[in-house]
Amino acid sequence: MEWLKNEWLVLLMSMVPFTEMRGSIPYGILVGFTPLQSTVTSLIGNLILIPILLLIMEPVFGYFKTLSRFRAFVEHIEDKSQKKFHSYRKWRFFGLMLFVAVPLPTTGIYTGCLIAVLMKMKFTNAWLSISMGAVIMGAIVGLIAGGVLG
Numbered sequence: 001m002e003w004l005k006n007e008w009l010v011l012l013m014s015m016v017p018f019t020e021m022r023g024s025i026p027y028g029i030l031v032g033f034t035p036l037q038s039t040v041t042s043l044i045g046n047l048i049l050i051p052i053l054l055l056i057m058e059p060v061f062g063y064f065k066t067l068s069r070f071r072a073f074v075e076h077i078e079d080k081s082q083k084k085f086h087s088y089r090k091w092r093f094f095g096l097m098l099f100v101a102v103p104l105p106t107t108g109i110y111t112g113c114l115i116a117v118l119m120k121m122k123f124t125n126a127w128l129s130i131s132m133g134a135v136i137m138g139a140i141v142g143l144i145a146g147g148v149l150g
Contacts, residue, residue, distance in 0.1 A: 006031045007041055014045035020108045021046055021138050026145040035146025043138040046109055050130050053113035054123055061117065081118040092119055093129045100133025103141050109134055 010033065013024035021042045028038025061078075064070040096119075100112040109130055116126035 006033070010038060010041045011045040014042035015049050017108075017110045018105075020110075021134070021141050022103050022105075022108075025138070025141045029145050035142050035148075038145070039138050039142030042141075043135065046134045046138070047131055050109055050113065050127055050134070051123075053110065054116060054126055054130075057113055057117040078118065081115075092121065093125055096121070096126070096129045097133040097136070100130050101136035101140070103137050103144075108137070 006028070010024050010028040010031075013019050013027055014021050016023075021039075024042040024045065025035070025038045028041060029035055033041070061074055064074045096112055096115060099107055099115065100109060101107075112130040112133060113126070116130065121129070
């Protein structure tokens with residue numbers, strides 16, 4: 001029964017913005033999972049969240065634009081991102097995938113979904129790009145936490 005509790009903790013930890021797989025995979029190994037089991041469990045938690053984030057971020061941005069306190073801030077972010085991402089249009093799929101794949105703070109699926117929404121990527125392209133990046137990140141973190149790399 002303790003195993004099942006730990007599996008849920010690893011799964012849920014991979015869904016938390018600041019830990020994501022960078023924290024959940026090592027935690028899973030720490031509580032006795034194999035590196036592969038911890039990586040797969042963490043990856044499932046991360047992948048479940050991607051379509052949900054992609055679907056809710058745009059309406060959330062729209063809602064904040066209706067609030068006078070946040071309108072200028074949200075519009076500033078949108079304008080700045082459109083200018084910044086305009087020159088990267090043809091590389092955005094692979095660029096987003098690589099951005100999500102790098103296991104550093106502030107990279108991951110949350111920021112990846114935000115970038116995809118700001119770049120106005122099609123849902124399917126954004127989902128695939130972010131998912132591929134998450135798989136790469138999971139492999140990197142799993143190999144490092146499992147002692148194969150590093």
